[in-house]
Amino acid sequence: MREVSGATLGEVLDAYFRDNERARGYVLDEQGKIRQHMVVFIDGELVRDRDGLSDPVESKSIIDVIQALSGGNE
Amino acid sequence: MSDRCYLATRKGLFTVDRRVSKWSISRATFIGDNVTLVMHDSRNGNLFAALNHGHFGIKVHRSTNGGETWDEITAPQYPPMPEGYVPKPLPFFNKPLDWALKLIWGLAPGGADQPGLIWCGTMPGGLFKSENNGASWELNRPLWDHPKREEWGPNGAEWPGIHSICVDPRDSRHVSIGVSTGGVWITKDAGKSWTQTGGGMRAEYYPAEQQGDPNVQDVHCLVQCAANPEVFWVQHHNGIFRSTDGARSWTEIKDVKPSVFGFPVAVHPHDPNTAWFVPSTKDEKRCPTDGRVVVNRTRDGGKTFETLRQGLPQEYAYDLVYRHGLDVDESGNRLVFGSTTGSVWISENGGDSWQTVSSNLPPVYAVRFVKP
Numbered sequence: 001m002r003e004v005s006g007a008t009l010g011e012v013l014d015a016y017f018r019d020n021e022r023a024r025g026y027v028l029d030e031q032g033k034i035r036q037h038m039v040v041f042i043d044g045e046l047v048r049d050r051d052g053l054s055d056p057v058e059s060k061s062i063i064d065v066i067q068a069l070s071g072g073n074e
Numbered sequence: 075m076s077d078r079c080y081l082a083t084r085k086g087l088f089t090v091d092r093r094v095s096k097w098s099i100s101r102a103t104f105i106g107d108n109v110t111l112v113m114h115d116s117r118n119g120n121l122f123a124a125l126n127h128g129h130f131g132i133k134v135h136r137s138t139n140g141g142e143t144w145d146e147i148t149a150p151q152y153p154p155m156p157e158g159y160v161p162k163p164l165p166f167f168n169k170p171l172d173w174a175l176k177l178i179w180g181l182a183p184g185g186a187d188q189p190g191l192i193w194c195g196t197m198p199g200g201l202f203k204s205e206n207n208g209a210s211w212e213l214n215r216p217l218w219d220h221p222k223r224e225e226w227g228p229n230g231a232e233w234p235g236i237h238s239i240c241v242d243p244r245d246s247r248h249v250s251i252g253v254s255t256g257g258v259w260i261t262k263d264a265g266k267s268w269t270q271t272g273g274g275m276r277a278e279y280y281p282a283e284q285q286g287d288p289n290v291q292d293v294h295c296l297v298q299c300a301a302n303p304e305v306f307w308v309q310h311h312n313g314i315f316r317s318t319d320g321a322r323s324w325t326e327i328k329d330v331k332p333s334v335f336g337f338p339v340a341v342h343p344h345d346p347n348t349a350w351f352v353p354s355t356k357d358e359k360r361c362p363t364d365g366r367v368v369v370n371r372t373r374d375g376g377k378t379f380e381t382l383r384q385g386l387p388q389e390y391a392y393d394l395v396y397r398h399g400l401d402v403d404e405s406g407n408r409l410v411f412g413s414t415t416g417s418v419w420i421s422e423n424g425g426d427s428w429q430t431v432s433s434n435l436p437p438v439y440a441v442r443f444v445k446p
Contacts, residue, residue, distance in 0.1 A: 041280075043281075044284055046165070046166070064281040066279050066280070066281075067279065068166055069228060069230070069254075069255055069292055070228045070229065070231075
């Protein structure tokens, strides 16, 4: 777990990925949208804006980035 | 002991017979068709095969002569949506669920006192019942209309589904089912009412505060011990769980080598402490650890495991075994499993050693012994 700042999901993820550019492409596609089989929760709530990453984030929010059950390779 | 098993594969249904001590394929049916499941009904010998045609939908075929000939019978059908009803969007996918059959994922005969009764679990989450050997099917409304059913999530496929159906040998009205993703549900009145269980399970693919929610548990396979029906085993998306109180509460079995990930589990019909698993490395690495195919067996209720490998490939093997890809016969001595790379192995000594039936079959979806 790492602490990063930002007022929206996009800002927070951007701050996180700035120090780990390679991780960006594992979570977001080349258009900056959440990959189909990744799920992101803010304080336990599923993110609503998966394309624009505009969901608001509080200063103490916890963001979980998790692989969805749906994406596993067989 | 069972001398025959059936293999449902991506490109046909195969009969495997024991001749002296060697097992070999004796018949191939539905060649080229995607046979996703097979069921043998020991009450009358009927065989059922579920087919998933790419173009033409899901079909069911039945044989009443041991697989010599087959007839297509009615497939389960979802009813029309009630007027004005707006389905909740599916978790994650955020789109409404079709009321249309996507896959037959579980088939189980009813009890000995319920001739003709067959349970059928499907995607997108409906449980169907036939009371006439599959001639017609009815959606179980109490479960389908349960508000928590609408919260079931997807799995490897886009839709939730019911894959495991355990009819209690003490009371046929008592049925326990496994749902991916939707935990474990029990009826004690033949489906009139349902209770969700699953306390003690843990879903590590959710944020911490939701990991214990029974409705998000991705049960890969649920089995019940015939001799001690209070004991259930579950292979779960992130581990192995066991219940000794009739599936009401669950204990996680940890620190299993080489891994706790996998799809199938089989329980010994006479010994609730003995169960078999086919481990895969982990969710994001669905192949045997180090390229070695192994079967894990516990004989002490999960306290310890033996990793069985005699007769199984021990280098550069990447076989994955699906939830219906492992079975044990009524004696508990004979086991069969089949893999996504078309290999099938049979053991006659509880898994101590294995013989190869084939290494060249289509991807195997389900294996089932013929049981008396």
